Amino acid sequence: MSLGADHADERTRELADNLGRVHDRVRRACAAVGRDPAGLTVIVVTKFFPEADIRRLAGLGVRDLGENRDQEASTKYRTIRADLPPIRLHFIGQVQTNKAKSVATYADVVHTLDRPKLVTALDRAAQAAERRLRVLLQVDLDPDRDRGEDRPPRSGPASGRGGIEPRLIEDLVARVKASTQLDLGGVMAVAPLGGDPDRAFGRLAEVAARVRATASDATWISAGMSGDLEAAIRHGATHLRVGTAILGSRPPLR
Numbered sequence: 200m201s202l203g204a205d206h207a208d209e210r211t212r213e214l215a216d217n218l219g220r221v222h223d224r225v226r227r228a229c230a231a232v233g234r235d236p237a238g239l240t241v242i243v244v245t246k247f248f249p250e251a252d253i254r255r256l257a258g259l260g261v262r263d264l265g266e267n268r269d270q271e272a273s274t275k276y277r278t279i280r281a282d283l284p285p286i287r288l289h290f291i292g293q294v295q296t297n298k299a300k301s302v303a304t305y306a307d308v309v310h311t312l313d314r315p316k317l318v319t320a321l322d323r324a325a326q327a328a329e330r331r332l333r334v335l336l337q338v339d340l341d342p343d344r345d346r347g348e349d350r351p352p353r354s355g356p357a358s359g360r361g362g363i364e365p366r367l368i369e370d371l372v373a374r375v376k377a378s379t380q381l382d383l384g385g386v387m388a389v390a391p392l393g394g395d396p397d398r399a400f401g402r403l404a405e406v407a408a409r410v411r412a413t414a415s416d417a418t419w420i421s422a423g424m425s426g427d428l429e430a431a432i433r434h435g436a437t438h439l440r441v442g443t444a445i446l447g448s449r450p451p452l453r
């Protein structure tokens with residue numbers, strides 16, 4: 200489907216306006232700290248929104264798209280991907296170990312690698328799918344959270360929260376480096392709810408520097424959403440995950 204500017208429908212115009220506003224925010228935030236906006240990628244998070252919106256976004260030039268649930272991502276993108284220009288699909292939700300196999304068949308980047316078990320599961324799954332996967336290590340920026348190694352994944356709007364404790368990051372880096380199909384891209388985090396995003400993303404920048412000390416190619420920092428992308432840019436984010444500011448509010452949780 201081609202969407203020339205002339206006969207673009209109302210929803211396409213809305214998406215184009217919203218994309219423009221987000222890119223303006225990115226430019227202003229970059230200017231404020233002397234960063235080049237070319238170093239930032241906006242990943243448009245399409246969870247809860249229909250295939251028609253994905254086609255519109257692709258028509259508007261969006262090439263980086265994000266989803267956070269395996270079932271929704273696999274069904275939505277399986278059918279339309281062949282019609283789209285080449286896109287990069289980012290999986291940004293918690294990955295249950297038994298979903299690794301599915302996620303590895305379609306995701307180009309998995310942002311939420313946060314435990315040793317998942318390194319093994321994704322590596323095997325990527326091998327089976329004969330693909331390489333770029334992975335980011337999700338860092339827990341909440342200093343107060345008590346946590347267990349195999350806690351049940353959360354669901355809902357907070358589902359991106361989770362991650363590995365910063366003190367355990369070097370071990371996870373070593374495991375990814377020892378894998379055969381996983382390429383370590385960098386780190387990812389969600390700022391803790393109600394906390395100061397500048398503090399959180401400052402901590403993430405420190406962890407990112409530790410990761411780069413042993414994996415110099417792991418330069419990605421996936422941080423910043425609709426509400427806190429300026430703070431993320433101040434602290435070196437390279438990839439922003441933006442949903443609401445582009446697509447509008449999501450319907451209440453299913």
Ligand SMILES: *Cc1c(COP(=O)(O)O)cnc(C)c1O
Nearest residue numbers: 267291359424425440441442443
């Ligand atoms: C949904 C989601 C986003 C996008 O959040 P918005 O506030 O809608 O921009 C970003 N990151 C993760 C992990 C998400 O699950």
